[in-house]
Amino acid sequence: MNRLRAWFLAPSWAVMLALFLAPLAIILAYSFLTRGTYGGISLPWTRESYQRLADPIYLAILWRSFWIAGVSTVFCLLLGFPLALFISRSGKRKDLYLSLVMLPFWTSFLVRTYAWMFLLRDTGLINTLLQKLGLIHSPLPLLYNDGAVILGLVYGYLPFMVLPVYATLERLDRNLLEASADLGARPWATLTHVMVPLCAPGIRAGTILVFIPCLGAYLTPDLLGGGKSVMIGNLIQNQFTTARDWPFGSAVSLALMAVVMLLLAVFVRRGEEGLL
Amino acid sequence: MKRPGVSLSIYALGAFLFLHLPLLILAAFSFNASRFTVWEGFSLRWYAGALQDSQLIEASWNSLIIAIFATVVSTIIGTLCAYGLWKRSSPVLTGSLYLSLVTPEIVTGISLLAFYQWIFRFLHVQLGMHTVILAHISFSIAYVVIVVMARLRTVDAQLEEAALDLGANEWQAFRYVTLPAILPGVIAAALLAFTVSFDDYVITSLVAGVDSETLPMVIYAIARRGVNPVVNAISAMIVVGFGALILISERLRTT
Numbered sequence: 001m002n003r004l005r006a007w008f009l010a011p012s013w014a015v016m017l018a019l020f021l022a023p024l025a026i027i028l029a030y031s032f033l034t035r036g037t038y039g040g041i042s043l044p045w046t047r048e049s050y051q052r053l054a055d056p057i058y059l060a061i062l063w064r065s066f067w068i069a070g071v072s073t074v075f076c077l078l079l080g081f082p083l084a085l086f087i088s089r090s091g092k093r094k095d096l097y098l099s100l101v102m103l104p105f106w107t108s109f110l111v112r113t114y115a116w117m118f119l120l121r122d123t124g125l126i127n128t129l130l131q132k133l134g135l136i137h138s139p140l141p142l143l144y145n146d147g148a149v150i151l152g153l154v155y156g157y158l159p160f161m162v163l164p165v166y167a168t169l170e171r172l173d174r175n176l177l178e179a180s181a182d183l184g185a186r187p188w189a190t191l192t193h194v195m196v197p198l199c200a201p202g203i204r205a206g207t208i209l210v211f212i213p214c215l216g217a218y219l220t221p222d223l224l225g226g227g228k229s230v231m232i233g234n235l236i237q238n239q240f241t242t243a244r245d246w247p248f249g250s251a252v253s254l255a256l257m258a259v260v261m262l263l264l265a266v267f268v269r270r271g272e273e274g275l276l
Numbered sequence: 277m278k279r280p281g282v283s284l285s286i287y288a289l290g291a292f293l294f295l296h297l298p299l300l301i302l303a304a305f306s307f308n309a310s311r312f313t314v315w316e317g318f319s320l321r322w323y324a325g326a327l328q329d330s331q332l333i334e335a336s337w338n339s340l341i342i343a344i345f346a347t348v349v350s351t352i353i354g355t356l357c358a359y360g361l362w363k364r365s366s367p368v369l370t371g372s373l374y375l376s377l378v379t380p381e382i383v384t385g386i387s388l389l390a391f392y393q394w395i396f397r398f399l400h401v402q403l404g405m406h407t408v409i410l411a412h413i414s415f416s417i418a419y420v421v422i423v424v425m426a427r428l429r430t431v432d433a434q435l436e437e438a439a440l441d442l443g444a445n446e447w448q449a450f451r452y453v454t455l456p457a458i459l460p461g462v463i464a465a466a467l468l469a470f471t472v473s474f475d476d477y478v479i480t481s482l483v484a485g486v487d488s489e490t491l492p493m494v495i496y497a498i499a500r501r502g503v504n505p506v507v508n509a510i511s512a513m514i515v516v517g518f519g520a521l522i523l524i525s526e527r528l529r530t531t
C-alpha cells in the first residue's frame with residue numbers, strides 16, 4: 001500500500017515544492033541580497049532590506065494596513081454575526097440563505113470591486129441619484145479614500161465571517177439559551193454572556209479568515225483607494241514593478257508572511273482547524 | 277426551535293441586499309442605452325460592443341485556455357493527493373497546502389515572478405501562457421484537495437477493504453470503488469478550480485507575458501481608466517456564467 005500511496009502524493013509534492021516552496025525560498029534569499037544597478041539583485045549579502053522596514057514611511061504603511069484590515073474585520077463581525085444567527089434559525093431555508101451568502105463571493109472579485117467603483121464614483125449611481133433628488137449640489141467624494149477601501153473589503157470578505165460563525169451557532173445547545181432566559185437573563189445578556197462566548201471558536205476562525213486577506217489586500221486598495229490608500233500589498237507590488245527594488249519587496253513579503261503565520265499560530269487552536 | 281424575530285429578519289434582508297444589489301445594479305445598467313449613469317432605455321449595444329472587441333475576445337480565449345489546462349491538471353493532482361491523504365495523513369504536505377491557501381496573492385505572485393526570472397537564467401524561455409498555467413495549477417490544487425477531502429470523509433473505508441479482500445488490487449479499488457463514490461466532489465472541485473483560475477488577476481498579471489493577456493487583466497486596465505459600460509456587459513456575463521457553475525458545484529457537493 002505504501003508504495004502506491006507515495007505515487008498518489010508525488011505529483012502534489014512536486015508542484016508544491018517547485019511552484020510554492022521554492023519560490024518562497026527564492027524571495028527569502030533575495031531579501032538578503034543587494035539591489036542591482038538596473039533592478040534585479042546582486043551581491044553582497046546584507047540585512048539592509050529588513051532594517052529599512054523600520055523606516056517611518058514604511059512603518060506608517062504597515063500600521064495603516066493593520067488599521068484598515070482591523071476596522072474591516074470588526075465591521076464583518078458586527079454585520080456577519082446577526083446574519084449567521086438569522087440563518088441558523090431559518091429551518092429549511094438555511095441552505096438557500098447560505099447559498100445567497102456564498103454566491104456573490106464566488107463571482108469574480110474583480111467584478112465585485114468594479115461594481116463599487118460604478119456606484120461610488122463622482123458620476124456614479126449614488127451621487128447621480130442624490131443630485132437628482134436635490135439632496136446635494138456637488139458630488140460627494142465617495143471613491144478613492146479609506147472608507148471606500150474598507151467598504152470594498154467588508155463586501156468582499158463578509159462570507160468568510162458568516163460561515164464559521166454559522167457553523168458554531170449550528171452546534172450550539174439551545175437548552176443553554178433557554179436556561180439563560182429561564183434564569184431571568186434578558187436577550188442581550190444571553191447574547192453577550194452565553195451565545196458569544198460559546199461561539200468563540202467560530203468568531204476566532206472568522207476573524208482570522210477575514211483579517212489575513214484584508215491585511216494582504218492588493219486589488220481593493222488599488223482600485224477603490226486610488227493612489228492615496230497604499231497598503232502592504234501595494235507596497236510589495238510597487239517594489240517589484242516601478243521601484244525595481246526586489247530585495248526590499250521580498251523583505252516586505254516575508255514580513256507579511258511572518259505576520260500571517262504568527263496570527264494563525266496564535267488564533268487557531270488545535271481541533272478547530274475544521275472551521276477554517 | 278426558535279424562529280428569527282422581526283428585527284433580525286429585517287436586518288437579514290438588508291444584509292442580503294447589501295451583498296447582491298451592487299451586482300444586480302451593475303448588470304441592470306449593462307442594458308442602458310446611455311454611456312452615463314442615467315437610464316435612457318433598453319439597449320444591447322454594450323454587449324454587441326463587447327462581443328466585437330478583438331482584444332476582449334482574444335483575452336477571453338486566453339483565459340479559457342489557461343483555466344481549462346489548470347483545471348484538468350490541478351483536479352487530477354489534487355484528487356490523487358486528497359485520496360493519498362485520506363489513506364494516511366502527511367502533516368507537512370497538508371501544512372504547505374493550507375499555507376498556499378492563506379498566503380496573500382501578491383506574495384504568491386511576486387515569489388513566482390522572482391522564481392521564474394531566476395529559472396530563466398538557465399533556460400531560454402520567457403513569461404507567457406505556460407508560466408500562467410503553472411502558477412494557476414499551483415494555487416488551485418489546495419482548493420481541489422479541500423473539496424475532495426470533504427467528500428472522502430463521507431465514504432466508508434471498509435468498502436475498499438472489501439474490494440481488496442475480493443481480489444482487486446489497490447489501483448482497481450481506487451478506480452472502481454472510491455473514485456465513483458467521490459466523483460460528484462471531484463466535479464465540484466473542478467468547477468471551483470475553473471472559476472478561481474478564470475477570475476485571478478493579481479497573480480496572473482505578475483507572471484503573464486505579452487502574448488498572454490487574460491480577461492481580468494483587460495477588465496482591470498479598463499477599470500483603472502474609469503467606468504465603461506462595456507465592462508458592465510462583460511461583468512454581467514461573467515456573474516451569470518460563474519453563478520451557474522457555482523450553483524452546479526454546490527449541488528454536486530451536497531448530493
